[in-house]
Amino acid sequence: VGDFQRCGHMPVSNLFGTSGVRGLIGQEIDEKFSYGLGLALGKYLGRGRALVARDPRPGAKEITQALIKGLQKAGIEVEASGILPTPELTWYQVKQGADLGVSVTGSHLPWNMIGIIPTLKDGGGIYGKEGEKITKIYESL
Numbered sequence: 001v002g003d004f005q006r007c008g009h010m011p012v013s014n015l016f017g018t019s020g021v022r023g024l025i026g027q028e029i030d031e032k033f034s035y036g037l038g039l040a041l042g043k044y045l046g047r048g049r050a051l052v053a054r055d056p057r058p059g060a061k062e063i064t065q066a067l068i069k070g071l072q073k074a075g076i077e078v079e080a081s082g083i084l085p086t087p088e089l090t091w092y093q094v095k096q097g098a099d100l101g102v103s104v105t106g107s108h109l110p111w112n113m114i115g116i117i118p119t120l121k122d123g124g125g126i127y128g129k130e131g132e133k134i135t136k137i138y139e140s141l
Contacts, residue, residue, distance in 0.1 A: 015138065016131030020117030022109065025059040029114055031066035034104075038067040040138035041100065041118055042074020044130075048099030049077045051092060053084035055105040060114060064104045067116065076100070086117055094123045 015021045021037065023029040041050075050071050054060040068078050079098070081089060086103040093101030101119040109115065118126050126134065 013135065014127075014131045015135045016125075016127045018127055019125060020103075020115045022113060022115040025057075025063070025112055025114050029063060029116065031062055034063045034066040034116065035070040035073075036138055036141050037116060038070025038072075038102075039074050039141060040070075040134050041102070042071045042076040043137050044134045045074075045076060045099055047075055049079070050100035050102060051079050051081050051089060051096065051098045052102045052104070053081040053086075053089040054103070055085075055107075056083055057106040057111070057114060060104050060106070063114060063116070067102060067104065071100075071102075090119050090123045093119060094121075097121070 015037070021029065052064060052068055052071070054064040064080070068080060071078050076099075081092065084092070084103070086105055086107070089101050089103050099121050101123070103117045104114065105117065106114045120126065120130075
């Protein structure tokens with residue numbers, strides 16, 4: 001995967017904004033990127049269990065499947081939770097005590113964009129220093 005270039009620019013220091021990673025489907029976020037991000041998230045966790053859900057947006061299914069494969073390659077036990085809104089997935093994740101929740105959703109974005117929104121065991125998002133660490137793992141793949 002390595003040498004991630006967002007919109008033709010040099011590698012970024014943090015893939016994660018205030019609410020996950022967002023980008024154009026098939027350009028900035030495709031199956032290759034999603035697999036790598038899943039692998040990086042899994043390596044960051046080290047072990048554990050993840051719940052992964054998506055919305056019905058075109059492209060979300062393939063991106064979700066690639067993300068799950070990356071998580072599994074890193075040794076994470078994954079439960080595919082189907083189509084769920086992000087708040088419902090996060091509630092279920094915290095209730096079940098899963099180490100990670102990941103929602104693949106376009107939310108309020110235009111139809112050609114999608115987001116990958118991970119949450120940690122407490123339901124809190126990944127950004128700042130945690131996002132930078134995962135980005136470094138991603139770029140080292």
